[in-house]
Amino acid sequence: MPYAPEHDEVANPLRHGLRVEIPPEPCAVVVFGASGDLAHRKLLPALYNLAVGAHLPGAFGVVGVSKSEYSDTQYQTDMREAVGKFSRTKPIDDEVWRDFAAGLRYVSGSFEDDATFERLQGTLAELDRVRATRGNRLFYFATPPSTYPTLLRKLQKHRFIEPPLEQRFTRVVIEKPFGRDLPSARALNRLVLEVLDERQVFRIDHYLGKETVQNVMVFRFGNTVFEPIWNRNYVDHVQITAGEELGVESRGRYYEEAGLLRDMIQNHVLQLVCLTAMEAPVAFDADAVRDEKIKVLRALAPIEGPEAVAQRVVLGQYTAGQIGGNDVPGYQQEKDVAKGSRTPTFAAIKLNIDSWRWGGVPFYVRSGKRLPKRLTEIAVQFRKLPHALFGEGAAAPNTLILRVQPEEGITLRFSAKVPGERYRPRTVSMDFRYGTAFAAASPEAYERLLLDAMRGDQTLFTRKDEVEAAWKLVDGILRTTEAPDGSAPFSYEAGTWGPREVDELLARDGRVWRRP
């Protein structure tokens, strides 16, 4: 919830022009699902690293809530171990940890049980007293989506929710997946907004917390040379790839429910499309940025019905293969995956953005598990030369590649003359690598997002209408692919770039996929 000044309120004269980042207001962070993987691997290490960087307010506390039985001391010990293992800064700074752990509490109990929330009230009141957290609360739902309605109702029933713009703040961070289709996302939004104001809701997509994803905006709107050519006049097409070497590992049960379209396309990949295609916002604030992103989502041509899906979507599922010289099992051999499962682990989609800027410029997106490498990139392929001065095909079209992970950076591919020979062009690369240009370690995505949520800055969180617009596109595809008579996904061998059919998706347009 960005702070909205009263009409007659005097601006803070001491805040003007400060170059230093001011820590958020005092607050307590309540993590539901505190004994789970996300809390251990990401949330607590992120909060600890914020403490190391002196980004947290001095008056700060964390309360973990989950079913597992822990005392405060046991939880502190367990979390110290988790932080020691998963923190990006090592070793643990004892002094920082002592201060951080002094504000770390644990409440065990079922989310269904009122007594759990009564104990939570008591613990938060104690934190307000001894850590001066002043009644400000950030609730983090690090739990399965099925628990969200219960948690919201209980928070409401036990009067944890303060109206926005009151003296104290209440904010709720909700993890993906936000719904499993458009109707369920709408229903969840309705429920959320019965209990909370939109300014209190922080729907998290951790991709947006990545420095390199944020850099897409800086690259586009912080330079004058690229924006004039960032349109249908110069761009032939865009390819977005988000691949993983890993399979579903221990998440078979979740994945069987979700599949690739829900797990990656509806959120991460469409966010990358938005950042690549959006117009410049009028200001760099939460609503201005999200207003522009949603225009892109609304401009996406729907993909509905078997014919459109067959023309523009290829789904796949990995079979056994080899990655990095090791044998890996097929999807249907993974734990908790049904034999004969039709869950896609790969998707490639041709997106059309019906807008003045992007009319006729396809955005090809692909994402999958068990691909040859872990890689996320946006490749903007510029048009061919209007005249082949050096021979047909001698000079390849320019490509600009924004690498989100790994080897974060930007590469521009262009033609240069091969030395010694008469005007023979060859494509060369001009590289910018984050790791070398800025030697400072980038914060983890969760660090940035937790800090923003504590500050009330929603710029990197998705808004209600944004979530629904993204579901609208994916829902259209799901209705066809998950219909009883829908086709099974194509098979692809683990360690390849998807099923053979994926090449045809571009071949029909006279194009080929990049081999990153």
Next chain:
Amino acid sequence: MTVSLGEPIAGGQGARGWDELSVRFDEVVDLSRIRALLQEAKERGGSTAETVSTINLVAIYFSSAAYDRARAALEAAGRLHPCRLVVLIAESGAPAESVTARISVVRSGGAVSLERIVLTATGAGVRHLESALIGLLLPELPVVVVWGGRAEGALLQRAVGAADRVIIDSGTRPTEALAQVATMLVRGAPIGDLAWARIFPWMALAAEVLDIPNLREHRANLKSARVICAGAVGAEGALLGGWFASRVRKARVEVVAGGDAETGSYVPGEGDGTAITGYPAPAPLGRGHIAGFEFSAPPATFLLRRQKGILTAEVRGDDDGKVVHRVRLPLETPGRLLGLELKLVSGQDELYVAAVQRAVALLPRTAA
């Protein structure tokens, strides 16, 4: 000309895993020789690595000892902001005329992220430094000068004229030196100041307490402020007072000495330049450092105090009773302050300019 190749020069620094190449010029400085050694340093350990530079960082000292104290911080800041670091050490008091160049590189992520050239000139050799520097700067990149001497003199004026930014540390100089800084700022000198970066946490906490919802009502009624420096009035206290005065123009502001320092370091007037030392903890409270900051908006009084590594804000006289707020001071790792200042590589920090002007106006009445 004497050249020693392949021999690390400890130079009293101990092993750092860097191989330094060196060359000594007794008469004419040969820049092509320095460039050749730089290339050789880059080629060590295999093929030539890609070089990444975002700035030219030039550090100027007037004794090797001053550079030795700043070295860890310069290296750390140089790693944070990949650069060509050219260190000029002018020891004009030494009898013999010579210029020695020490050259080394640091790799990061497979690329060379820090090229370091240290030119030490003795005696009349000092006259060669300025022109040698110009030939060693990378083209197109901003030039940031870290000035390790008194904030005065012709050489500083020339550095200011040639650089995109000049970073000084007024915390190591007598507070009166702020007047010279103020004069240069008025002329548009793009000066940055580590003393300014050092007071960021105080400024942030003061701003933060006025953002607390039930304390916002006091913003319109700020009347006075008092900065308390440990042992003696220092430049940091003056800058904090100047900042407040520039932001709340009608307020009465004073800077006073009070209490004891935790260490005797940073004695105003006794420093010899940019002493960017590092601590694995919040820096100790030195003489002249800020121990407290109070400002009032009747009936409320805001009391900011430093207690070891924590800044605490206490608010008294508010309707809601006593309010306490605190922030942890950042760990004083080498190069942290310089790294902060290097985030701005050109132009002036308008807030700093205004603060210095007001600080100078405060000092005659308040300096201890």
